[in-house]
Amino acid sequence: MAFEGIKKIFDQDNDDLDEYEKNDSIKSSKSESYKNKTILVEPRAFSEAQQIADYLKANNQVVVNFKRVTSDVSKRILDFLNGIVYAIDGKIEKLGPGIVLCAPRGFEIEGNISEEGTKKSTKKEDLGEW
Numbered sequence: 001m002a003f004e005g006i007k008k009i010f011d012q013d014n015d016d017l018d019e020y021e022k023n024d025s026i027k028s029s030k031s032e033s034y035k036n037k038t039i040l041v042e043p044r045a046f047s048e049a050q051q052i053a054d055y056l057k058a059n060n061q062v063v064v065n066f067k068r069v070t071s072d073v074s075k076r077i078l079d080f081l082n083g084i085v086y087a088i089d090g091k092i093e094k095l096g097p098g099i100v101l102c103a104p105r106g107f108e109i110e111g112n113i114s115e116e117g118t119k120k121s122t123k124k125e126d127l128g129e130w
Contacts, residue, residue, distance in 0.1 A: 039061070046077055
């Protein structure tokens with residue numbers, strides 16, 4: 001009889017474990033099905049601007065780092081992204097020198113990143129002057 005009581009206790013624990021495993025599998029499937037993401041991109045050519053636009057149209061935030069392109073190409077990409085962000089009623093925010101965050105409608109961008117301690121250039125080609 002004592003063994004039956006112990007067996008019931010262990011059987012209950014297994015039932016709880018099965019329930020936990022079921023809930024865990026539900027959680028993992030939910031995390032895999034998140035639709036909104038933040039995507040980090042370092043374009044190397046203007047042709048990659050289309051892919052960034054596709055990410056934004058799919059309702060994802062995109063952080064774009066322009067360090068791998070020339071100043072002229074980065075300006076062209078930024079102009080293109082400004083048009084896309086305007087068209088989808090989104091927002092664009094400078095995060096740092098040569099880094100911007102593009103967010104579609106429904107995302108809020110809060111806070112400010114100060115540029116204290118960064119050297120300001122007088123060159124027009126400098127990405128820090130956008």
